[in-house]
Amino acid sequence: MSKIHVTTTVNGDAVEFLCDARETLLDVLRDRLNLTGAKEGCGTGDCGACSVTLDGRLVCSCLVLGAEAEGREIATVEGMANGEELHPLQQKFIEYAALQCGICTPGILVATKALLERNPDPTETEVRYWLAGNLCRCTGYDKIIRAVMDTAADMREAS
Amino acid sequence: MALDEYKPQTGKAMLEGEGRSFKQVGTSPDRPDGVDKVTGRARFGADVTAPGMLHAAIVRSPHAHARILKIDTSAAEALDGVKAVVTRADFATGLTGEMWNILENVMADKTALYDGHAVAAVAATSALIARDAAKLVKVEYEVLPHVTDVDAAMATGAPVIREGAADASVPPGLHPNVVRYHESGRGDVEAGFAEADLVIEDHFRTEATHQGYIEPHACLAQMGGDGKGELWCCTQGHWNVQKICAALLGTEQSALRVTASEIGGGFGGKTTVFIEPVALALSRKTSRPVKLVMSRSEVFRATGPTASTSMDVKVGMKKDGTITAMQGTFRLQGGAFPGAPADMTAMCAFAPYNVANLKQVGYDVMSNRPKQAAYRAPGSPMAAFATESVIDELCNQLGLDPIEVRLKNASREGTRASYGPKFQRIGLVETLEAAKAHPHYSAPLKPGQGRGVSCGFWFNFGGETSVSLALSEDGSAQLMVGTPDIGGSRASMALMAAEELGIPYENVRVTIADTASLGYNEVSHGSRVTYASGLATIQAARDAVRKLCGRAAAKWGIPEDAVKWENGCAVPSGPNAGDFDPLPIAEITASMGATGGPIVGHFEATPEGAGVSFATHIVDAEVDPETGKTAVVRYTVVQDAGKAIHPTYVEGQFQGGAAQGIGWALNEEYIYGEDGRLQNAVFLDYRIPVASDLPMIDTVIVEVPNPGHPYGVRGVGETSICPPLAAIANAVSAAAGVRLHELPMSPPRILEALERQRGG
Numbered sequence: 001m002s003k004i005h006v007t008t009t010v011n012g013d014a015v016e017f018l019c020d021a022r023e024t025l026l027d028v029l030r031d032r033l034n035l036t037g038a039k040e041g042c043g044t045g046d047c048g049a050c051s052v053t054l055d056g057r058l059v060c061s062c063l064v065l066g067a068e069a070e071g072r073e074i075a076t077v078e079g080m081a082n083g084e085e086l087h088p089l090q091q092k093f094i095e096y097a098a099l100q101c102g103i104c105t106p107g108i109l110v111a112t113k114a115l116l117e118r119n120p121d122p123t124e125t126e127v128r129y130w131l132a133g134n135l136c137r138c139t140g141y142d143k144i145i146r147a148v149m150d151t152a153a154d155m156r157e158a159s
Numbered sequence: 160m161a162l163d164e165y166k167p168q169t170g171k172a173m174l175e176g177e178g179r180s181f182k183q184v185g186t187s188p189d190r191p192d193g194v195d196k197v198t199g200r201a202r203f204g205a206d207v208t209a210p211g212m213l214h215a216a217i218v219r220s221p222h223a224h225a226r227i228l229k230i231d232t233s234a235a236e237a238l239d240g241v242k243a244v245v246t247r248a249d250f251a252t253g254l255t256g257e258m259w260n261i262l263e264n265v266m267a268d269k270t271a272l273y274d275g276h277a278v279a280a281v282a283a284t285s286a287l288i289a290r291d292a293a294k295l296v297k298v299e300y301e302v303l304p305h306v307t308d309v310d311a312a313m314a315t316g317a318p319v320i321r322e323g324a325a326d327a328s329v330p331p332g333l334h335p336n337v338v339r340y341h342e343s344g345r346g347d348v349e350a351g352f353a354e355a356d357l358v359i360e361d362h363f364r365t366e367a368t369h370q371g372y373i374e375p376h377a378c379l380a381q382m383g384g385d386g387k388g389e390l391w392c393c394t395q396g397h398w399n400v401q402k403i404c405a406a407l408l409g410t411e412q413s414a415l416r417v418t419a420s421e422i423g424g425g426f427g428g429k430t431t432v433f434i435e436p437v438a439l440a441l442s443r444k445t446s447r448p449v450k451l452v453m454s455r456s457e458v459f460r461a462t463g464p465t466a467s468t469s470m471d472v473k474v475g476m477k478k479d480g481t482i483t484a485m486q487g488t489f490r491l492q493g494g495a496f497p498g499a500p501a502d503m504t505a506m507c508a509f510a511p512y513n514v515a516n517l518k519q520v521g522y523d524v525m526s527n528r529p530k531q532a533a534y535r536a537p538g539s540p541m542a543a544f545a546t547e548s549v550i551d552e553l554c555n556q557l558g559l560d561p562i563e564v565r566l567k568n569a570s571r572e573g574t575r576a577s578y579g580p581k582f583q584r585i586g587l588v589e590t591l592e593a594a595k596a597h598p599h600y601s602a603p604l605k606p607g608q609g610r611g612v613s614c615g616f617w618f619n620f621g622g623e624t625s626v627s628l629a630l631s632e633d634g635s636a637q638l639m640v641g642t643p644d645i646g647g648s649r650a651s652m653a654l655m656a657a658e659e660l661g662i663p664y665e666n667v668r669v670t671i672a673d674t675a676s677l678g679y680n681e682v683s684h685g686s687r688v689t690y691a692s693g694l695a696t697i698q699a700a701r702d703a704v705r706k707l708c709g710r711a712a713a714k715w716g717i718p719e720d721a722v723k724w725e726n727g728c729a730v731p732s733g734p735n736a737g738d739f740d741p742l743p744i745a746e747i748t749a750s751m752g753a754t755g756g757p758i759v760g761h762f763e764a765t766p767e768g769a770g771v772s773f774a775t776h777i778v779d780a781e782v783d784p785e786t787g788k789t790a791v792v793r794y795t796v797v798q799d800a801g802k803a804i805h806p807t808y809v810e811g812q813f814q815g816g817a818a819q820g821i822g823w824a825l826n827e828e829y830i831y832g833e834d835g836r837l838q839n840a841v842f843l844d845y846r847i848p849v850a851s852d853l854p855m856i857d858t859v860i861v862e863v864p865n866p867g868h869p870y871g872v873r874g875v876g877e878t879s880i881c882p883p884l885a886a887i888a889n890a891v892s893a894a895a896g897v898r899l900h901e902l903p904m905s906p907p908r909i910l911e912a913l914e915r916q917r918g919g
Contacts (some may be wrong), residue, residue, distance in 0.1 A: 020287055031286075036206040037199020039423070041373040042455040046842035049373055077199040086197065094193035097807040100646040100815065102196030103203060103374040103423025131850040135842065137371050137424050138646060139811055140818030141850040 008069040010035065011079030019066035025059075026050045028066035029076060037077035037106045041135065048134030051107035052076045058114040060133075077106035080113065089113055089151050096147035100138035108134045112148050120156055124149060184658045184870060187807035190650040191669060192421070204377030204393030204420045209448035212379070213242055215441050216289035217434070217451075218279040218296045219461060220271030223305035223527040223835025224318065227269055227298060230279055235295040240288040243444040244296065246279045250440060251409035258406045260496045264530045265407065265436050271300065272320065272495035273527050274836040275460025282441040282449050305527040305835040309492035310469050312336045312526040320495050320525040339523035341502040343578060344486075344516075351484025351516030355475025359552050363545040365884070365902040366828035367467040370534045371819070371847045374423020375453040376462060380438035382408075383446055388415045392435050395425040395643055396682025400432055401674045407436040408443070415439075418673040419643040426819070427533030428463050430682045459840035463532020464829055465541075466491035466499040472508070472545040476553045480564040484516035485509045485577075489542060492524045493531035499523045500531075503618075504538030506578035507881070508546050510616040511565065511587055511773060513574040527835055533684060535816060536617040536877035540823065540884050544902065547613040547885030552898060561612050561889075562595045565775075569614075576771075586799030586863030586873075587614065587773035593859050594775040599795040608781045608792060609893025615776070615881025619769040619874040620685025625678030626695035628656060628703050628760040632752075634727075634745030636660060636703075638696060639672040641680025642688045646815075646876065647808040651689045652696050654804050655870070659700035661727030662744060678763050686874020689804055690769050690865075695762040697869050703760030710754050711742045768867015769874060774798035776817065776882035780890035784913060787906030789825055789891055795857040801865040801873030812875045814856040820883020822848045824891075828903050 003018040010033060017032045024043075029035045029052070038061055041047035045060040052061045053075045054068075080087045089109055092098070099105045108131065115122060115130045122130070127148050128141070136144060195201040232244040247268045254262055267278045279296050283289040304318040311317055313334050325338045333340075352358050378392035388410070394400050397417040405412040422429060438451040453462070469490040475483040487508045493499025501521030508519055554561045569591060570576065572584045594600055594612065604610055627639045638656050642648065649669040657664045681687065708722040711729030715722075715738070723732040728741035751758050779793040796813040803809040826846045830838045839845045864871025884902060891909070892898045897916040901908060 020285075022287060027286075030205075035199070036202070039203065039374065040205065040452075041375070041423075042842045044455065044841050044843065047373055047455075077197075081198055086194070090194075090197040093197050094189045097187065097190070097647065097811055099193075099196055100808070100811055101372070101374070101422060101424045102192070102201055103372075105196050106199045109197060125851075128851040128853075132852075133849070135373055135847060135849060137373055137426070137819070137847060138815045140814035140848075140856050141853055142814045142856045143807075143811060145850065145855070 004067045006067055006070050008071065009073045011075055021067060023066040024062050025064040025066050025069055026061040028069065029061060035076050035078050039103055039106060041103065048111060049104050049107040051110040051134065053110065053114055058111055077110055080109060087113065088155055092147045092151040096143045098139065098143040098147040104134060104136045108136065108144060116152055116155060120152060122152060181658060183654050183664055184804050185806065187805050188650065188664050190647050191653060192649060201421045203374055203423050205452045207379050207391055208450070209379060209381060212448040212450055213282040213284060213445060214286040214289045215280055215282045215438055215449050215451040216293040217277045217437060217457065218293045218298065219457070220267065220276040220278055221274065221836070222271055222300055222302050223274050223307065224303040225271045225300035226303060227267060227271060227278060228301055229299040231297040232279065234297065235281055235292040238288065238292045238295060240284040241281060241292045242284070242447065243282045243441050244279060245437065245440045245444060249444065250407050250436065254406060258403065261403055261431065262407050264496060265433060273529050275457065275529060277437070277461065280437045280441060282445055307526050307528050307831045307835055309467055309490050309524050309526065312492055312524050313490065313522065320527065324497060324525060336525045337522050338497040338525055339501060341505050341521035343505065344518035346516035348484045348486045348516045348518045352475040354483040356478045357553060357557055358473065358475040359549050360471065360473035361549055361900060363470045363472065363548065363900050365468045365541045365544060367464040367528065368534070368823045368827040369459055369464045369845065370426040370428035372424025372426060372428060375455060375458045376429070376434050377452040378435045378438050379448060379450045380435065380442040381448040382439050382442040386410045386414050388439055390415060390417045390435060390439065391420055392417065393420045393422045393429060395422065395429040395645060395684055397643065398641065398674050398679045399430070399682050400435055403432050404436050404439055408439055416673055416675045419671050422643050422645055425645050426535050427537060427684060430533050430684050431463065433462050455842060456840040459845060460837050461529055463530060465534045465537070466493045466531045468541045470541065470545040472549050474549045474553060476557060478557060480557070480559045480567045482512055482514045482568045485512065485514050486518045487545065488520045490522040490524060492526040492528065494528040495525055496530045497523055497525065498531060500538035504542045507539035507616050508542035509577035511570055511614040512568045512577065513570050514568065517577050519577070535819065535880040539615065539617050539881045540820065543613060543615050543881050544884040544888060548888050551611065551889040562591055562600065565614055566591050583770065584863060584866055585771060585773060586861050589861045589863050590773055590775040590797045590799055593861055594777055594797045597777065597795055597797065597859060599777050599793060599857065604779060607894060608779055609890045611778045611780070611886045611889025611893060613776055613882035613885035613889060615774045615878055617686065617772050617878040617881055619690065619772055620687045621691050621766040621769045622681030622685065622687050623679050623765050624691040624695045625680055625763045626692060626699045626761070627677060628696070628699040630703060630748045630758045632748050634662065634743065634748045635666040636662065638667055638669045639677055640669060640692045640696065641672055641677045642683040642692045643671055645683050646812060647805065648688045648692070650808060651693060651804040655693050655696045656700045659697055659704060660744065661724065686772070686876040687769060690868055690872050690874045691766050693804065693872055694766050694868055695764065698762035699760040702762060703758055706758045706760065707744060707747050710747050710751065713754065715739050766867070768865065770801055770865030770867055772799055772873045772875065772878040774878045774882055776886040778886045778890040780887060780894050782891055782894040782909060787909035789904060789909065791821055791854055791887065794854055795859070796879060797859040797861060798875060798878055799861045799863050799873060800875045801868065802862055802871035803860050804870070804872060806860060809860055809875050810858045813858045813879045816879025817856050817883050818848050818853055820880050821853065821887060824884045824887035824902055824904060826903050826905060
């Protein structure tokens with residue numbers, strides 16, 4: 001079966017790959033581009049562990065085909081930090097112990113970054129509903145919500 | 160309750176540790192693996208590859224119970240890119256006991272025992288080809304009658320899962336599906352019930368739930384024709400994986416080196432193996448590395464959920480709240496193998512109470528479901544649901560305060576536990592007092608809301624533990640432990656090592672060593688890691704300190720016992736006090752090569768002083784009588800941690816257990832169709848709590864030191880899931896005005912109960 005040639009941008013870098021028509025964007029990121037930060041928790045768009053942005057829009061990369069990445073801009077957790085300098089959300093998640101096992105963390109960070117870009121001053125309820133598509137089994141979300149609210153406040157102050 | 164309604168708590172119900180003041184223990188520094196985890200760099204089970212790697216897929220039974228007549232692999236093998244197919248014939252023969260059970264679960268032999276049971280596996284050059292090939296494996300089945308319900312599986316005429324599986328504990332006359340029996344107690348329950356002013360007996364049921372870790376099982380196996388192998392996998396215990404895989408493949412344990420990846424949640428469900436022996440068998444057959452990753456539906460269908468239960472509990476109480484007798488019958492189905500924790504359910508059921516007359520009976524029952532696996536305090540949450548519901552009902556009918564009644568009957572130091580031994584120092588009363596004093600307990604409720612409380616108990620565990628601590632030339636330390644870090648334990652270990660050595664927390668690097676690098680380490684389960692690996696870390700650090708003091712003594716020419724260790728320095732003491740300047744650790748280690756060689760501290764033991772643990776939870780729930788939907792509006796966890804090494808991660812364990820309990824109580828359940836197939840094997844249909852379902856979860860850390868640990872640590876991971884089912888059921892029953900007896904209390908069940916009460 002012949003493969004599809006795709007040219008795209010991932011975290012600002014120009015990227016080319018060949019993929020099977022059935023491969024998802026998540027498969028391509030993980031298996032062809034070695035970007036294993038996005039995780040497959042379900043493969044059905046229910047857990048959010050594979051969250052990335054596609055032209056700035058938050059998506060489950062397991063529900064996007066690799067071939068659909070043609071000409072698009074993809075951002076993953078690997079692109080969040082600026083060199084050694086962590087994104088304020090990354091820093092605050094560590095400080096607040098907003099992760100236990102850490103498997104959901106990349107998806108939750110990508111999702112909350114997308115939230116704060118749209119809404120720099122969310123209420124707790126808005127954060128909870130925005131993150132309702134990102135499952136965390138360890139924390140009960142308490143420390144995640146606190147970390148997000150506090151990061152948002154810091155970022156508002158800094159801007 | 161919302162975040163902005165919280166005010167800082169003052170006057171916490173915390174007891175002082177045993178007089179020791181800590182410099183680092185009890186603080187909450189950033190975890191050592193924090194940056195890896197927030198940048199996507201951390202390597203979990205599915206995140207590694209190897210040159211020449213193949214991908215595998217497993218063929219699974221679509222039937223709940225079926226004889227396997229024939230497996231035709233020819234079409235699969237003929238597909239381009241397919242390198243090997245394995246069946247049961249590719250595994251060891253002659254196994255017995257639990258090893259046979261595990262093999263039978265990993266790969267069916269003559270009979271498929273549940274929907275999702277593995278029957279063959281394929282390795283191919285890509286994951287897509289492997290999946291296509293798996294569909295080409297033709298299996299001929301003869302479908303057999305099946306049973307998935309615990310009561311039905313015990314009834315006369317139920318299909319027999321396997322003749323001869325029962326052990327000697329089972330009394331004669333029971334169905335062959337009853338494979339273990341437990342009975343314990345004391346006193347005379349009938350006399351106790353006769354003394355009571357009110358006796359309530361009720362029947363309760365809980366459905367099976369899944370641990371629901373977000374990371375599916377994944378591994379990368381390499382095994383050559385020489386029988387030597389390497390395995391990378393997400394597991395709670397890689398020595399256990401080594402032992403099981405060696406047995407199932409018929410090789411010696413040391414031939415197989417197992418490395419634990421970062422683990423994306425386990426909660427007990429990653430304490431055994433499901434796919435690792437299959438990947439190894441495929442690798443052995445192809446002489447190539449093989450990666451095997453489960454899909455989510457495979458995780459639901461074929462890895463360990465909990466047992467489901469059917470329970471009867473009877474409690475007698477006097478008007479003043481004194482409990483006179485408690486009796487319980489606990490029936491658990493644990494899938495197609497022995498091992499449902501009926502004994503632990505029975506032993507935990509009445510542990511919080513000091514009662515003279517007790518009887519507890521447990522039945523371990525087989526059915527056509529996947530082999531149950533541990534899930535956080537296995538058995539205890541269900542037992543608490545039944546017991547604490549009956550106690551709540553007694554309090555309601557006698558007009559008594561539920562915390563006062565629990566305090567009146569509470570187990571204390573010296574109480575003979577319901578399961579036999581005398582309790583050493585325990586903190587149940589302290590958790591109840593702290594709950595009573597918490598503002599949550601006296602806060603007003605709104606219309607439609609109800610409040611529930613419950614206690615919970617778990618044994619905790621020690622287990623084989625081996626730790627090594629090597630000092631570097633610059634005085635920093637490298638700690639190797641053998642217990643996979645499932646919730647931030649590397650931070651706790653580094654804190655304890657730093658405390659003993661008197662060096663900064665950041666100067667301790669903690670590594671989870673592979674099976675070739677340390678002695679046997681029992682699985683990360685039983686809330687044992689901070690207790691047992693922590694104890695071993697402290698002792699290994701003390702061993703290193705003794706050696707450091709020895710080097711200083713030799714340098715100064717004074718006896719070793721005349722040197723003490725203070726703030727990271729060797730200091731002369733006794734008659735030699737003040738004779739020499741303190742010698743910092745980095746000066747000793749800088750010259751260690753010339754003064755006797757590398758300095759390494761060790762500790763190997765099976766510590767048995769894991770202190771038991773109690774918690775009290777308070778929940779407010781609001782029930783919508785039109786839809787039957789429940790909202791948990793406020794939640795407070797009060798639990799005895801003995802000594803909180805890293806308090807923020809202790810809170811995290813409390814909150815995580817409570818959240819999982821909320822899911823179990825309200826939503827989560829295995830739903831089987833009449834065909835015996837699992838109907839909700841995806842997260843959309845098996846709904847675990849999401850952020851918008853939950854309130855903030857308040858925590859109070861009580862510290863009643865465990866005499867079995869140098870700092871007083873008690874494990875905290877499991878007890879937090881023991882009270883929620885009952886506490887929520889009590890809150891929902893109060894809010895709805897009708898007692899709920901079955902979990903989950905999903906909207907249809909609540910509407911049914913309301914309808915029944917209205918006489919519908």
